[in-house]
Amino acid sequence: NAGVTQTPKFQVLKTGQSMTLQCAQDMNHNSMYWYRQDPGMGLRLIYYSASEGTTDKGEVPNGYNVSRLNKREFSLRLESAAPSQTSVYFCASSPGTSYNEQFFGPGTRLTVL
Amino acid sequence: AQSVTQLGSHVSVSEGALVLLRCNYSSSVPPYLFWYVQYPNQGLQLLLKYTSAATLVKGINGFEAEFKKSETSFHLTKPSAHMSDAAEYFCAVSPYSSASKIIFGSGTRLSIRP
Numbered sequence: 001n002a003g004v005t006q007t008p009k010f011q012v013l014k015t016g017q018s019m020t021l022q023c024a025q026d027m028n029h030n031s032m033y034w035y036r037q038d039p040g041m042g043l044r045l046i047y048y049s050a051s052e053g054t055t056d057k058g059e060v061p062n063g064y065n066v067s068r069l070n071k072r073e074f075s076l077r078l079e080s081a082a083p084s085q086t087s088v089y090f091c092a093s094s095p096g097t098s099y100n101e102q103f104f105g106p107g108t109r110l111t112v113l
Numbered sequence: 114a115q116s117v118t119q120l121g122s123h124v125s126v127s128e129g130a131l132v133l134l135r136c137n138y139s140s141s142v143p144p145y146l147f148w149y150v151q152y153p154n155q156g157l158q159l160l161l162k163y164t165s166a167a168t169l170v171k172g173i174n175g176f177e178a179e180f181k182k183s184e185t186s187f188h189l190t191k192p193s194a195h196m197s198d199a200a201e202y203f204c205a206v207s208p209y210s211s212a213s214k215i216i217f218g219s220g221t222r223l224s225i226r227p
Contacts, residue, residue, distance in 0.1 A: 004156070033214075040122065042203060042219040043157075058214075090156055101147060102215055104156030 002026055004105035006091050012111045013081045021076040021108050023091030029103070030096030032074035033058075034066060036087040037107075043090065049074055051096060081112045115140045115208045119218040127226045132176075132191040134221050136204030139185065145207040146187045147215065148178055152200045160202070163187060174198070199225045 007022045025032065030051045035043040035058075045058030047066040055066050063085060065077045074093075078085060088109050092102040120135040138144055145164050149157040161172025168180045174197075178189045187204060204218040 040219055042217040044217075045214065048214065092157075101159045101162055102157075104158065106156050107154075 004091055004093055004103055006089075006105040006108050008108060009106070010109050012113065013078075014113050015082060017081050018077070018079050019081065020078075021089055021091075021110075022073070023075065023105060024073045025091075025093040025103070026072065027093060027095075027103065028071070029093035030071070031094045031100075032068065033092040033094075033102060034064070034074070034076045035090045035092065036060065036085075037090060038087050046076065046089075081110075083112045086110060086112045115144060115206050116216060117146075117204045117206050117218040119202075119204050119221050121221055122219065123222045123224065125224040125226060126194050128196055129193050132189070132194045132198065132223065134189040134202050134204075134223065136178075136187045136189065136218060137185050138187060138204075138206050140206065146178075146180065147205040147207070148172065148176070148187075148189050149203045149205060149217075150174075150200050151203065151220075157203060160189070194223075194225050196225050196227070199223055 004025045033048040034046040037043050044060045046064050049055045049068040052071045067075045088107050090107050091105040094100045094102045117138045147162050148160040150160050151157045161170045163170050163180045171177045176191045201220045201222045203220050205215045
């Protein structure tokens with residue numbers, strides 16, 4: 001079991017460029033999440049997908065889009081990157097039943113110049 | 114709205130000393146609470162989870178946390194710190210209104226002095 005995998009691990013973009021962060025899980029989980037982590041601010045939820053076919057906004061969705069491609073995969077897209085989106089991005093998954101813990105990927109470190 | 118507050122962004126203890134990381138929550142109903150640990154350059158992993166079955170919860174690596182409703186606290190402790198415990202620790206709460214979501218505190222970085 002690989003758990004939750006994320007690609008790429010590192011990325012540098014110029015302002016205005018676009019990119020997609022990929023996430024996949026092999027635990028047959030129903031729910032998947034995208035967070036960003038910034039110093040002193042903990043993790044903030046960007047978008048989540050409670051089940052295949054559904055997506056919902058989290059705390060900080062502006063500037064991002066997501067796609068739940070299938071049960072395994074959940075991608076995060078930056079259409080026009082801005083320096084404020086420099087952060088570490090984490091994908092997570094959970095079984096989706098009540099109050100289950102989430103399992104995290106290793107993260108993608110993104111720098112926008 | 115439910116939230117968690119972690120007191121102290123940085124805690125430093127000597128190896129072998131007691132570790133105490135503080136977390137207070139706000140919730141109008143009994144919450145589900147979590148402690149996660151993040152080692153450098155890694156994702157988060159679950160240390161322990163409170164789901165109302167028992168107020169004292171034991172987790173991995175010798176950590177435990179006690180749910181105190183009267184104090185709205187869920188502090189994390191370990192009797193004797195080890196160098197390998199150096200990491201960032203996050204307290205989190207699962208909102209009653211949305212069981213599949215988790216709200217994280219801002220984190221406490223734990224340093225261990227030799």
